[in-house]
Amino acid sequence: MFEEAQLYSPVTTGTDGVRVHLSDEHPGVRDPEYRARRDAIAALALDYRPGRSLPRIDYTDEEHEVWRIVSAELRRKHARYAATEVLAHEARLRLPSDRIPQLDEVSAALMPLSGFRYVPAAGLVPLREFFGSFVxxxxxxxxxxxxxxxxxxTPEPDAIHEIIGHAxxxxxxxFAAIYAEVGAAVARLRTDAALHFLANVFWFSMEFGVVREHGEVRCYGxxxxxxxxxxxxxxRAELRPLNIAEMGTAVYDITHYQPVLYxxxxxxELEDVVGGFFAAMTDDSVPAVAH
Incomplete structure (x- = not known):
């Protein structure tokens, strides 16, 4: 079943304000300044309402330095391992490598390319809302x-994952068209079993998908x-052909490198098999084993 929710630190609101609850193994759990920072950023996201300007974060030099380090390392890795479709559109997106971009900047760059825009999240967004918004x-x-x-x-999705990975x-x-089909499918689904099946297929495609190009395996997830x-x-993973029934019901451990990829x-083929499944998906099209 889909377990990505476990990657997020729970966010609560109480008399003591907004609190992000980091696990005992989180690298920042014993850093009071980092924890206060996380609380403040989460509070801005929770305060956001549709139609308002997106909250802008006054990132510190230390935070920008983390982005610079990771951005440089991933750029080299992408050149070697990323799919051609990704590389071509990363070049068009032109994310900054010297600083963390604001979400409104990412949206402004994305919208002319695919029509997608970003909104802030404090942490975990319920599956139906998260995937449903893609439509x-x-x-x-x-x-x-x-x-x-x-x-x-990072033990949880952060701005690097959301922007360098998803944007x-x-x-x-x-790829954006497949996301939109996911959103349209969610509107047709009524059962939790079907929603989790959809999330699992998304995990093994748009999150951890690979594709064969010119005799090499490259990643697009x-x-x-x-x-x-x-x-x-x-x-190094075991590679299997696209199989919707397997992808939707596979058991996996999010804390380790994925041993099986599709x-x-x-x-x-991704558009035909995965995109086609999302385009036609209903509760009745989910295999009985998922229920």
């Missing part, structure tokens, strides 16, 4: 960044594109 070409994004002590590691992918109209560790290891023979 309106909206992507819910966190704005915090990982702890400076471990710039090449780099969403800049492609072909946002989870691979944004992870320094994963992108260097994915070719490989498309081309982006066109």
């Amino acid at each position: 309106d070409r909206i992507f819910h994004s966190t704005q915090y960044i990982r702890h400076h002590s471990a710039p090449l590691y 780099g992918q969403l800049a492609s109209p072909r 946002a989870g691979l594109l944004s992870s320094y560790g994963e992108i260097g290891e994915f070719r 490989c498309a023979e081309s982006i066109a």
Whole structure:
């Protein structure tokens, strides 16, 4: 079943204000300044309402330095391992490498390319809201960044994952169209089983998808594109052909490199098999094993 929610630190609101609850293993858990920073950024996201200007974060030099380090490392990895479709549209998106871009900047760059725009998220967004918003070409994004002590590691999705991973992918109209089909499918689904099946297929395609190009396996999934560790290891995984029933019901561990990945023979096959499934998906099209 889909377990990405476990990657997010819970956010609560009480008499003591907004609090982000980091796990005991989180690199920033014993850093009071980092924890206060996370609380403040989450509070801005919770205060956002549609139609308002997106909250802008006054990122520190230390936070920008984390972005610079990771951006440089991932740029080199992408040149070697990323799919051609990703590389072509990353070049068009032109994300800054010397500083963390604001969400309104990312939206301004994305909209002419694919129509997608970003809105802020404090942390976990419920599956139905998160995936359902794709039909309106909206992507819910966190704005915090990982702890400076471990710039090449994060236990949870941060701005690097949301922007370098997802925006780099969403800049492609072909990938963006698949996202939009996901959103349209959510509007048709009534059962939790079907919603989780959809989320699992998304995980093994748009998050951890790979494609064969000119005899090499390259990645297009946002989870691979944004992870320094994963992108260097994915070719060691067992590669299987696209299989919707398997992808929707696979059991996996989010805390380790993925040992099994589903490989498309081309982006066109991804569009036909995965995009086609989302386009036609209903509760009745989910295999009985998922219920």
